Amino acid sequence: DQQVKQNSPSLSVQEGRISILNCDYTNSMFDYFLWYKKYPAEGPTFLISISSIKDKNEDGRFTVFLNKSAKHLSLHIVPSQPGDSAVYFCAAGVYNFNKFYFGSGTKLNVKP
Amino acid sequence: KAGVTQTPRYLIKTRGQQVTLSCSPISGHRSVSWYQQTPGQGLQFLFEYFSETQRNKGNFPGRFSGRQFSNSRSEMNVSTLELGDSALYLCASSLDGLTLEQYFGPGTRLTVT
Numbered sequence: 001d002q003q004v005k006q007n008s009p010s011l012s013v014q015e016g017r018i019s020i021l022n023c024d025y026t027n028s029m030f031d032y033f034l035w036y037k038k039y040p041a042e043g044p045t046f047l048i049s050i051s052s053i054k055d056k057n058e059d060g061r062f063t064v065f066l067n068k069s070a071k072h073l074s075l076h077i078v079p080s081q082p083g084d085s086a087v088y089f090c091a092a093g094v095y096n097f098n099k100f101y102f103g104s105g106t107k108l109n110v111k112p
Numbered sequence: 113k114a115g116v117t118q119t120p121r122y123l124i125k126t127r128g129q130q131v132t133l134s135c136s137p138i139s140g141h142r143s144v145s146w147y148q149q150t151p152g153q154g155l156q157f158l159f160e161y162f163s164e165t166q167r168n169k170g171n172f173p174g175r176f177s178g179r180q181f182s183n184s185r186s187e188m189n190v191s192t193l194e195l196g197d198s199a200l201y202l203c204a205s206s207l208d209g210l211t212l213e214q215y216f217g218p219g220t221r222l223t224v225t
Contacts, residue, residue, distance in 0.1 A: 006154070034213070043116065043202050043216030044155070089154060099168040100214075102147070104154035 003027045004092050006103035013110050019077040021106050023090035026071065030092040030101075035064060035075050038087045038105070047088075048075070051095065080110045114139065116205050116217035124223045130191040133220045137184050137205030143167075144186040145214060146178060149200040158201075161186050162208075190222075198224045 005024045013019045023033075031052040036044035050057040050064045050073070057064050063076045077084055087107045093100040117136045125131050137144050145168075146158040157170035161180035178188045184205075190197055200221050204214035 004154075009152075036216075041218065043204070043218050045216065046213045049213065091155075097168070099157055099160060099170070100145075101157065102155035104152055 002104075003030075003101045004090060004103040006088075006090060006106050008106050009104070010107040010109070013080045013108065015082055015110055015112050016079045019075075019080045019084065019108055019110065021075040021077075021088050021090075021108065023073045023075075023092075023103050024071060025073075025092045025101075027092070027101075028071070029094055032093050032095045033064070033066060033073050034091045034093075034100070035062075036089045036091065036102075037084075038089060044089055077108075080108075082110050082112050084108060085110045116203060116215050118201075118203055118217040118220050120220060121218065122221045122223075124225060125193050126225055127193055127195060129193050130189065131193060131222060133188045133190075133201055133203075133222070135186045135188070135203035135205075135217060137186070137203075138215055141205035141207050141215070142184050143206045143208060144180060144184065145204045145206075146186070146188050147202045147204065148172075149202060149219070150198075155202065158188065193224045195224050198222060 034049040035047040038044040066073045087105045091100040091102045119134045143162045145160040147155040160168040164180045175191045180186045200219045202219045204216045206214045
């Protein structure tokens with residue numbers, strides 16, 4: 001069963017504009033959420049995380065928003081750059097329980 | 113500090129065979145997790161090892177097994193391969209299993225014919 005869903009398999013954005021990637025989860029026990037970026041032929045690399053005690057976490061151009069009532073999180077990239085073109089995975093889990101559920105990924109294409 | 117390494121990077125096997133994949137975590141990391149990535153399914157959790165013990169397990173059949181050695185290196189074994197086992201197998205390491213940010217290796221691309 002897909003406990004974490006990324007319903008948009010792809011997204012295309014113009015350089016300099018905002019990219020918004022969305023993720024939904026079903027398990028209300030999840031209290032820690034992460035975003036990973038993956039380039040072809042490489043493993044995913046950690047991007048940013050957020051715990052359920054927060055509703056926003058920012059790191060440079062990347063901001064993750066968490067809406068617990070809607071069981072929804074989103075990743076905002078501002079401004080988007082061509083180098084951001086990659087597949088983005090969201091993951092969710094329970095803190096101190098090292099087992100994560102990943103979404104199926106969203107392929108972001110940032111056009112110059 | 114060297115990253116997570118996985119060997120081999122590519123592998124072709126036939127149905128019914130078995131395969132062993134290897135993962136060397138970042139030095140000092142004691143937790144190793146394995147994931148299967150297939151198109152449209154994202155990463156699916158296989159299992160996690162910490163200090164040579166399997167601590168967490170995903171919903172995969174018993175044909176998938178693993179182990180961890182005292183130096184934290186981990187192996188994953190798949191017996192009686194099926195066509196549907198063709199996937200990218202990723203391992204990830206973390207410091208102690210309480211640190212949630214995992215570091216992934218490049219993966220082993222397994223093709224079953």
